[in-house]
Amino acid sequence: MGFRAPPAPRERPTRSRSALRGAGLIGAAAVLIAVAAASIAVGARPLGLGEVWHGLIDPASAHYAVVHEMRLPRTLLGLLAGAALGLAGGVMQALTRNPLADPGLLGINAGASAAVVTSTLFLGIGGLTGQIWFAMLGAAAVSVLVYAVGGGRGATPARLALAGAALNAALFSYVNAVMLLDAAALEKMRFWTVGSLAGADHTTVVRALPFVAAGLLIALATARPLNAMALGDDSARALGAHPALVRAAAIVAITLLCGAATAACGPFVFVGLIVPHLVRGLTGPDLRWLLPYCALLAPVLLLGSDVLGRVLGRPGELQVGVMTAVLGGPVFLWLVVRRKGIRT
Template sequence: MTLIQAVTSAPARPRRAAGLLGALLILSGVLALSLAVGARPLPAGQVWAGLTDAASPAYTVVHQMRLPRTLLGLLAGVALGLAGAVMQALTRNPLADPGVLGINAGASAAVVSALSFLGVTSFLGLVWFAFAGAGTVAVLLYAVGGGRGATPARLALAGAALNAALYSYVNAVQLLDTESLDRMRFWTVGSLASAQGSTVARLAPFVLVGAVLALALARPMNALALGDDAARGLGARPARTRIAAIAAVTLLCGAATAACGPIVFVGLMVPHLVRALTGPDLRWLLPYSAVLAPVLMLGADVLGRVLVRPSELQAGVVTVVLGGPFFLYFVRRRKAGA
């Protein structure tokens, strides 16, 4: 029995389907919590009135402020969760994450350059620069890390070097351009606070296309995990699969970073937690990651609103606080296993 056959046995499928339904229910609860919790907590009745009744006193708070923020967190979470799972499968590196390996840093450097030197401020203008930066770093990381022969250690080192260089550039641009610093100081730590309905509407098509592409890669990337020769025997095309995977990661990371800044560790933590439930089969791992990553993203955002009320911590700060210890624990566990 092959690895893929083992993890997709019939008795396991009902459990995974039930687990996915449970994850959707958890996500629904977190979405409702994101609409209700803030500097001014709202009961469920006022949240519903704020969504449906323009004459309600809560309409401005819920419909114009919290709803765009919640939808942005949902879309960005889906994008980062799927991107992290695809990157881990593509590189065979359990430490792969758009933030840890420099993909978000590439998008950030391109966006900062567009803001400071070209005066681009619209989302549609910035997102193309984010795609270019994320795609360039993804290709560069794959090449520097050794291509098909890349090891987790080489990829982690290459990602750390790219992260350091690119964020040094971002910080230098901000220090030299005080106006740019004022515009980007919240964006660079990763925030949902400035969400607008227009941004969500423009982000959605990019995330949808990237998500569909990532989910369509589940079977060929499952085959690729068995090696290139075995994958070809199963009808997959390794080179085309890798190119499509890089395209999906670029779309997802570029769009999410352009909309809410470089948020790290979401794409690292969620696939690991999901893998304990589903095993390595990407046909289950990817949908679970797409559902549970927004739970983490919105949960971090809600936690940031509550901890220092009436002020708030940015979602990117909370994910770093949560993800840093997780990253160190996982590295130490891998060392102990080795």
């Protein structure tokens, strides 16, 4: 009889962990489907699951118009915006090596908001098609500015957070000042500046989709080289990565994702911060697993917050941007306290 050598000590645990991660990914997809169904069912007129199903597939159903014209676009926009912000947060944290990086906290969403408000009120550009390009320009400009003010390649997490907080405060002060000086602008954009899915329609979803899809593909393509860059630029080059090219691709992905999400439904905070932190406990730092998890679980957080806002605010609703801030604020404080050892 031949003798078969036992497997290497790490082989079985590695395969077991990969299988566990794969099962978790399937579970995350199932949770997302359930939350999406709740998003369609919950509203001023609650629908049962049977009514939701018939409203989706049967044009003769009494609920077809409500589902297709109001709730389905809102849910799809929440899926797109959540996936975009979750992926952007995961890529930002890996790129800057900053555990507190978030499109809202570092001012990226504020830059997109300032650009959209400026283009709408001073240049007369209306509609998502025109606004989305300005949103991306504002997001890109603030991304570069935060990175430069925070110290460039020598930036620490605390310096980046401080630079982002300063730019975030300045840009939102500008947005609020412009809107307070113009009553018509305040009425027109007050829900958008808070962050809302209430105005979603199929046109918004269709116009935002290509930008989110492009950002998603670029973000996923950077996962392996960003893993290598976590070892340092020299080690990344030895492994075949090109750090400058990877950084540029990551910034393009962040700009596309944040710009599209902000232009479509306004600025949201904490979504891109909370989800990568929670996911990292399941996947570890490997972005090849972390980013797909973020793409599935960030929409769960956003849509879940939207559903909760509709339930708590009946007969009206609390905007989803308010809910993510209320839910995310304590988590952010907990993360800061937990990481008291961050050095400036």
